[in-house]
Amino acid sequence: MPQPPASFGEIAGIRPGHEFRNRLELWGAGVHGQTQAGISARAGRGAESIVVSGGYEDDLDLGAWLLYTGKGGRSNESGRQVADQTLTGANLELARNQVLGLPVRVTRKVTENGLTFYRYGGLYRVASYWQEQGRSGHKIWRFRLELLPEEVLPAAEPASTALPGDLFSQAQEPALPYGAAPRQLTTTLRIVRDTAVSRAVKNLYAYRCQVCAVQLASPAGLYAEAAHVRPLGAPHHGPDVLGNVLCLCPNHHVLFDLGSFAVRNDFTLLGLNGKLTLHRRHGLEPHFLHYHREHYFHAPGAYPAEH
């Protein structure tokens, strides 16, 4: 059975709570691209969806967040863990979702009133993943997934990687909020969301920072951040287009947002030495750089920086 094209994010017309009689219906609706496997993933691109069926002894599902056990090492007969899992294949792809900021659709196998069916649960982010000894004594990979608040969901995207030229028309309207997932106490939340534009700029620079050229590597792939030059949202209303984003490491993203440095129209840096690395297909628009300079940049030393 051929898989439908990979698609990350919401499926049009399918809201959380939508029910499906069986895996084939789920597959036909494009919610989960596998009829048996729990993880639907694309090699090197991340995981689009999972089905939580309660088959793993170490799974835990609290609705707003869940612990999902990776694939592999399980006996077909007993269903028990009989060997170590590895961070390869579908497990590696699910790990990539954290690094790339990709959402994953979660569907649950449910039994109610003697009926077994599948209920779509919404988009989750992979908040973290790690290895541990499962109850069986074998090594398992675990993924903590957290329900994404609906107002900040990325829009569903086409399967193919859009060309930079296509991105200028993809202005997105924020969805209406319906409330957010409860969270545990945290001191830092870094939620990086994937969009076609952020992916395009990171690919253009091979995940290297345009300021310092650092390339951060993790076991699940390279990590970089797309920084909007003129900010999104009110009152700035910068567009989510390639001409308005930079590929930066987290350090330079923080410094850019805090106004520690800015970029002149000739792409030399203000507040730092050097010049922005620029790809000929980037199309970075100087009027956005001007907006950032005017609003965010503060000349070093102009104000006291003691703390």
Added chain:
Amino acid sequence: MPQPPASFGEIAGIRPGHEFRNRLELWGAGVHGQTQAGISARAGRGAESIVVSGGYEDDLDLGAWLLYTGKGGRSNESGRQVADQTLTGANLELARNQVLGLPVRVTRKVTENGLTFYRYGGLYRVASYWQEQGRSGHKIWRFRLELLPEEVLPAAEPASTALPGDLFSQAQEPALPYGAAPRQLTTTLRIVRDTAVSRAVKNLYAYRCQVCAVQLASPAGLYAEAAHVRPLGAPHHGPDVLGNVLCLCPNHHVLFDLGSFAVRNDFTLLGLNGKLTLHRRHGLEPHFLHYHREHYFHAPGAYPAEH
């Protein structure tokens, strides 16, 4: 009139919606430490609270987020902007809240049914700040404040900076959720929350990364992140204590969380060259480093890192 001691975060017994007849009542309850000024701040420590009174022509208040205009440059007679504002004094302190991740209490002056009073609105974070030309043509500083979802609010803290030894008993329970602020479309959210522990570790290292010694400077102060070694929250349940946090730059925080590197019990690094800088008063506990190594660290090259 002497100010009550500075206190960031919630005031015990004061919930959003709490009403006060006048500024003196507000002051007496400890919600706002000034009887006239709109910003209550401590030099070098940030702003604890603001009162939004609609006095500035460029203010905008949409409830879940608001644009707040800085202080200064306004005529006492006309109330109009007659000169440029500067990023100094109370304005600088409010800017520090963004850099330090400090929450600010927001109270609104309200007129309903012919009555004017003050209504506490809850804790907000300073999401960004910038300069622009106000309607008057003069330069103003603007602050975008966003309502913090209640479940991740930092607990109210004592006025004095706690000694490291005091922090081990400050385990915090997460509050119950009541829903989150609606947000505009964003691709990256970096919400850094201040706690006594995170502040202590950053001060111990003068905001220098314990791995690379970088010190990120912004116009409103130095920026660093407190990284929990054994993560907070289920299922890891690491404690929010000084012995379980590191002072890291954002780049090394990301790499640490993604398992690109770890720390041996002798504080040399795994996956990176070198050794962790360690302050003699830090009390970093090796069993937390062990937990992180076992669960998060992946030997470089053990898994494919293509993307």
